[in-house]
Amino acid sequence: xxxxxxxxxxxxxxxxxxxxxxxxxxxxxxxxxxxxxxxxxxxxxxxxxxxxxxxxxxx
Amino acid sequence: xxxxxxxxxxxxxxxxxxxxxxxxxxxxxxxxxxxxxxxxxxxxxxxxxxxxxxxxxxxxxxxxxxxxxxxxxxxxxxxxxxxxxxxxxxxxxxxxxxxxxxxxxxxxxxxxxxxxxxxxxxxxxxxxxxxxxxxxxxxxxxxxxxxxxxxxxxxxxxxxxxxxxxxxxxxxxxxxxxxxxxxxxxxxxxxxxxxxxxxxxxx
Numbered sequence: 015x016x017x018x019x020x021x022x023x024x025x026x027x028x029x030x031x032x033x034x035x036x037x038x039x040x041x042x043x044x045x046x047x048x049x050x051x052x053x054x055x056x057x058x059x060x061x062x063x064x065x066x067x068x069x070x071x072x073x
Numbered sequence: 074x075x076x077x078x079x080x081x082x083x084x085x086x087x088x089x090x091x092x093x094x095x096x097x098x099x100x101x102x103x104x105x106x107x108x109x110x111x112x113x114x115x116x117x118x119x120x121x122x123x124x125x126x127x128x129x130x131x132x133x134x135x136x137x138x139x140x141x142x143x144x145x146x147x148x149x150x151x152x153x154x155x156x157x158x159x160x161x162x163x164x165x166x167x168x169x170x171x172x173x174x175x176x177x178x179x180x181x182x183x184x185x186x187x188x189x190x191x192x193x194x195x196x197x198x199x200x201x202x203x204x205x206x207x208x209x210x211x212x213x214x215x216x217x218x219x220x221x222x223x224x225x226x227x228x229x230x231x232x233x234x235x236x237x238x239x240x241x242x243x244x245x246x247x248x249x250x251x252x253x254x255x256x257x258x259x260x261x262x263x264x265x266x267x268x269x270x271x272x273x274x275x276x
Contacts, residue, residue, distance in 0.1 A: 018136065018138075020137070021129050021132065022129065024129055025125070025126040025128065025131075025132075025133065026126065026130055028122050028125050028126030029123050029126025029127055029130065033123055035115075035122070036119045046246070047246070
């Protein structure tokens with residue numbers, strides 16, 4: 015994660031989306047992707063924050 | 074060990090993930106062809122997405138893995154569309170084009186419409202409607218069902234891409250579904266499908 019926060023956050027999002035969809039298929043959770051679009055904003059913010067933190071550490 | 078001290082396999086990660094997914098798809102295909110199992114392909118698709126996500130999280134220290142991110146984005150689209158595609162594939166597109174209104178005298182029937190608006194007005198139907206079942210679908214367009222007051226219903230309404238409104242309860246987007254069941258029984262069972270468009274049920 016240290017060098018490529020965007021890759022890490024993308025992976026996290028893919029894994030969460032896949033898990034949510036599996037829970038929906040299993041009937042455990044009624045997953046409606048449309049409700050979760052603000053997660054994209056959170057992901058972009060998280061990528062920026064992790065990128066800044068990684069740069070500070072490497073300086 | 075990489076020259077820069079990282080230990081993850083770098084570009085090989087994408088090949089490892091692709092190999093694992095190919096093996097899973099091959100095993101599933103073989104199991105289905107041999108009649109050993111009915112493979113839940115949609116669950117397999119979601120599992121592949123989780124695998125890609127986990128690989129990216131692990132591999133983030135060794136490289137950007139842009140190819141794997143693109144593959145993950147493609148899988149996300151496929152997962153999101155898979156349920157909508159199921160509804161679209163299940164819905165017949167035959168029947169006609171334009172506007173159609175049915176005022177049946179009895180329940181227990183199927184109504185299909187291709188493109189346009191189909192209205193199913195059950196207010197003139199001979200009571201009791203409870204204990205009967207109706208299936209109705211529209212390929213592309215709108216399906217409106219009007220239920221007489223006081224009739225207990227159990228409804229499963231789906232739209233592959235579009236909107237479903239059942240007695241004011243609204244869902245929209247891909248694979249929009251509303252299930253409704255009145256407490257009283259027996260019910261009039263309604264199975265309502267629109268591939269692309271809108272389903273509305275009102276009294």
